[in-house]
Amino acid sequence: MATILIRGGRVVDPANNFDQTADILIDGETIKAIDGKIGVQADEIIDAAGLLVTPGLIDLQVHLRQPGEEDKETVRTGSYAAAAGGFTSILAMPNTKPPIDTQADVYNIYHIANQRAVVRVYTAAAITAGLQGERITEFGDLVRAGAVAFTDDGMPVMNGEIMRRALEYTSMFNVPVLQHSEDLNLSNGHVMHAGEMSAKLGLPGYPSAAEAVIIARDVELAAMTGGHLHVQHVSAKRSVELIRAAKRRGVYVTAEATPHHLCLTEEAVEGFNTYAKMNPPLRSEEDRQALRDGLRDGTLDLIATDHAPHTEMEKELPFIDAPNGTIGLETAFPSVYTVLVESGVLELNTLIERMTAGPARVMGWEDKGKLFVGGPADVTIIDLNTEREVTSDTFFSRSKNSCFYGHKFKGWPHTTIVAGRIAYAHGAINEKIKSVS
Amino acid sequence: MSFNQKHLLELEHLTREEIETILDTARQFKQTFQRSKKKVPTLVGKTVVNLFFENSTRTRTSFEIAAKRLGADVLNFSASTSSLSKGETIIDTARTIEAMGSDVIIVRHSCPGAPHLLAKKVQSSIINAGDGCHEHPTQGLLDIFTMREKKGKIEGLNVAIIGDLSHSRVMRSNVWGLLKLGAKVTLVGPKTLVPRAFEKFGCKICYSLREGIAEADVINLLRIQLERQQQNLFPSIREYKLLYGLNGKSISWARDDVMIMHPGPVNRGVEISQQIADGPLSVINEQVTNGVAIRMAVLFLLSHPSGK
Numbered sequence: 001m002a003t004i005l006i007r008g009g010r011v012v013d014p015a016n017n018f019d020q021t022a023d024i025l026i027d028g029e030t031i032k033a034i035d036g037k038i039g040v041q042a043d044e045i046i047d048a049a050g051l052l053v054t055p056g057l058i059d060l061q062v063h064l065r066q067p068g069e070e071d072k073e074t075v076r077t078g079s080y081a082a083a084a085g086g087f088t089s090i091l092a093m094p095n096t097k098p099p100i101d102t103q104a105d106v107y108n109i110y111h112i113a114n115q116r117a118v119v120r121v122y123t124a125a126a127i128t129a130g131l132q133g134e135r136i137t138e139f140g141d142l143v144r145a146g147a148v149a150f151t152d153d154g155m156p157v158m159n160g161e162i163m164r165r166a167l168e169y170t171s172m173f174n175v176p177v178l179q180h181s182e183d184l185n186l187s188n189g190h191v192m193h194a195g196e197m198s199a200k201l202g203l204p205g206y207p208s209a210a211e212a213v214i215i216a217r218d219v220e221l222a223a224m225t226g227g228h229l230h231v232q233h234v235s236a237k238r239s240v241e242l243i244r245a246a247k248r249r250g251v252y253v254t255a256e257a258t259p260h261h262l263c264l265t266e267e268a269v270e271g272f273n274t275y276a277k278m279n280p281p282l283r284s285e286e287d288r289q290a291l292r293d294g295l296r297d298g299t300l301d302l303i304a305t306d307h308a309p310h311t312e313m314e315k316e317l318p319f320i321d322a323p324n325g326t327i328g329l330e331t332a333f334p335s336v337y338t339v340l341v342e343s344g345v346l347e348l349n350t351l352i353e354r355m356t357a358g359p360a361r362v363m364g365w366e367d368k369g370k371l372f373v374g375g376p377a378d379v380t381i382i383d384l385n386t387e388r389e390v391t392s393d394t395f396f397s398r399s400k401n402s403c404f405y406g407h408k409f410k411g412w413p414h415t416t417i418v419a420g421r422i423a424y425a426h427g428a429i430n431e432k433i434k435s436v437s
Numbered sequence: 438m439s440f441n442q443k444h445l446l447e448l449e450h451l452t453r454e455e456i457e458t459i460l461d462t463a464r465q466f467k468q469t470f471q472r473s474k475k476k477v478p479t480l481v482g483k484t485v486v487n488l489f490f491e492n493s494t495r496t497r498t499s500f501e502i503a504a505k506r507l508g509a510d511v512l513n514f515s516a517s518t519s520s521l522s523k524g525e526t527i528i529d530t531a532r533t534i535e536a537m538g539s540d541v542i543i544v545r546h547s548c549p550g551a552p553h554l555l556a557k558k559v560q561s562s563i564i565n566a567g568d569g570c571h572e573h574p575t576q577g578l579l580d581i582f583t584m585r586e587k588k589g590k591i592e593g594l595n596v597a598i599i600g601d602l603s604h605s606r607v608m609r610s611n612v613w614g615l616l617k618l619g620a621k622v623t624l625v626g627p628k629t630l631v632p633r634a635f636e637k638f639g640c641k642i643c644y645s646l647r648e649g650i651a652e653a654d655v656i657n658l659l660r661i662q663l664e665r666q667q668q669n670l671f672p673s674i675r676e677y678k679l680l681y682g683l684n685g686k687s688i689s690w691a692r693d694d695v696m697i698m699h700p701g702p703v704n705r706g707v708e709i710s711q712q713i714a715d716g717p718l719s720v721i722n723e724q725v726t727n728g729v730a731i732r733m734a735v736l737f738l739l740s741h742p743s744g745k
């Protein structure tokens with residue numbers, strides 16, 4: 001087995017309260033040693049002096065678009081984008097065409113991932129058959145096939161009774177129910193946040209309350225059933241407050257925010273910018289501040305990208321007709337690092353926690369999101385100093401719909417190691433490594 | 438004279454000087470209306486295309502007459518939504534038209550921002566002839582032109598705009614233009630149809646018709662659409678008339694010399710009674726005439742940067 005020595009980097013591992021210059025020795029698929037100075041030879045030596053070394057990043061919301069929309073993304077290209085973004089484990093959303101709602105669909109994703117992916121790909125399965133919001137899927141069988149979470153993401157579970165049963169039944173298997181919280185009656189026909197920008201642009205906007213009312217309901221259902229409610233892509237202030245209060249009450253609720261909601265506001269839509277059209281929409285400055293507070297105090301357990309690839313042709317439709325979503329895997333760490341950590345709003349340690357130990361804890365992945373001897377060799381090396389503007393020519397994602405064009409970021413991933421193999425380094429994907437899951 | 442824009446997409450981002458240049462130019466064109474020969478051949482050899490994705494005979498005709506008086510060749514292109522559903526985008530359609538040699542494309546579309554999208558993708562000058570609920574700049578300009586002509590100046594003028602303001606492109610273009618020229622704007626309508634954010638932008642908001650028109654020098658009424666009733670934004674046309682209809686009784690709450698405007702088409706007997714629409718306070722027909730002058734001015738200025 002090959003050995004890799006990562007030498008002289010600043011190792012930050014929030015799960016172990018570790019922050020010091022150290023060497024890491026990888027042997028095969030596991031970490032062999034973490035020490036101030038490791039004086040052994042290795043097949044490959046990475047000079048990490050001046051670089052940041054963290055546990056491999058984890059993203060719990062990625063739209064890989066396979067099967068059905070392979071012109072936007074595939075498991076393979078999505079995994080390349082993940083590796084380039086420093087992610088070693090990603091969770092695929094089941095709103096593909098057709099949706100992932102049977103055992104065979106789950107097997108299919110793992111089959112493709114084993115052949116093509118350069119990072120660890122996990123999949124969630126649908127809560128309701130065909131994402132129709134009517135009949136729950138075979139949770140037990142889907143878990144057996146490898147589904148690690150359930151969600152109808154893209155759509156909310158609108159029916160309270162179905163959400164109740166989903167939380168109740170899935171709690172037998174210790175898997176979270178991921179909710180895209182949106183009251184469809186309040187959001188019907190609306191394409192952005194209801195605020196000053198929508199008033200100016202004459203675009204129908206929907207209020208933050210559309211998110212909060214579903215969260216308020218789901219928190220009660222989680223309290224009643226003991227199920228694990230995970231709130232996806234929280235966008236609004238009241239949502240953060242409801243989740244904070246629920247956590248204080250001891251309800252089993254966890255939550256996430258996206259880099260774009262943490263970094264941008266409705267202002268980004270100015271000029272009918274379809275690249276800033278997403279759902280939930282970019283909201284007000286007040287909402288953005290509340291998300292930052294929530295991320296800091298742990299109300300929001302993790303950062304997830306909601307990486308949502310779309311073709312250029314679709315994004316060049318008039319605003320109302322353009323699809324929702326931005327790609328996010330390759331800009332996640334740099335965007336939040338630059339906008340929040342560099343400006344002193346967030347501690348570096350907290351940012352890393354929310355992208356490593358945080359998601360691992362939510363998923364119950366005990367050996368992920370941290371560095372320890374004998375543990376899996378998923379390691380990310382990041383360059384905090386080099387500043388670079390976001391441009392489309394560096395993206396590995398098959399789609400180029402980023403909301404961050406023109407922004408200058410630091411904190412670009414340098415090397416991504418998955419199960420002891422270098423998946424990404426020197427701006428290139430190591431296509432030879434396959435079958436890491 | 439200062440005007441260096443390539444497109445006219447909205448009034449929100451024009452300067453006071455640019456708006457005044459358009460108004461002054463329109464006044465000069467209007468003087469030619471009295472002549473027996475109304476042509477001012479400054480756009481000879483240019484091709485102006487009306488690209489309407491949404492029907493509007495009155496706006497299209499107004500642009501057509503304006504372009505023809507300037508001597509331009511005019512082509513009307515009604516893009517049916519069916520050709521778009523076959524996978525053709527509005528960019529494809531506009532590029533097709535441009536390939537035939539257009540210099541100016543006048544766009545009407547139900548989606549806010551559609552003209553902005555085309556402005557980025559084609560070489561021709563784009564004029565927004567109404568994009569969904571966003572703006573209708575030439576309507577805003579002709580309304581302001583009419584107010585200035587009749588009332589002498591815009592600075593300090595009290596203008597009440599009444600109706601379905603949330604969904605009104607006419608309201609937005611009026612508000613930006615009027616505020617830049619120093620008018621005081623009051624938005625009047627039911628709470629469900631008045632966008633609150635405009636208070637921050639400098640308008641006064643009023644949910645009572647009586648209070649809203651008390652000080653008004655000008656009342657600009659907007660068309661109310663039945664569709665909004667189906668969305669539960671107000672209970673019924675009957676109730677709308679009761680609370681916000683301008684009729685013989687409610688007009689008495691306004692000043693004697695108040696001027697009544699309406700962008701048309703008028704829902705007679707709904708937002709305004711027949712009597713008032715056709716009465717001495719109304720300048721509705723005047724607005725139509727001024728529309729041609731404004732559109733001539735806009736076509737002229739876009740085709741002759743810096744008024745050269």
Ligand SMILES: [Zn+2]
Pocket residue numbers: 153154155180232233279280
């Ligand atoms: Zn979602």
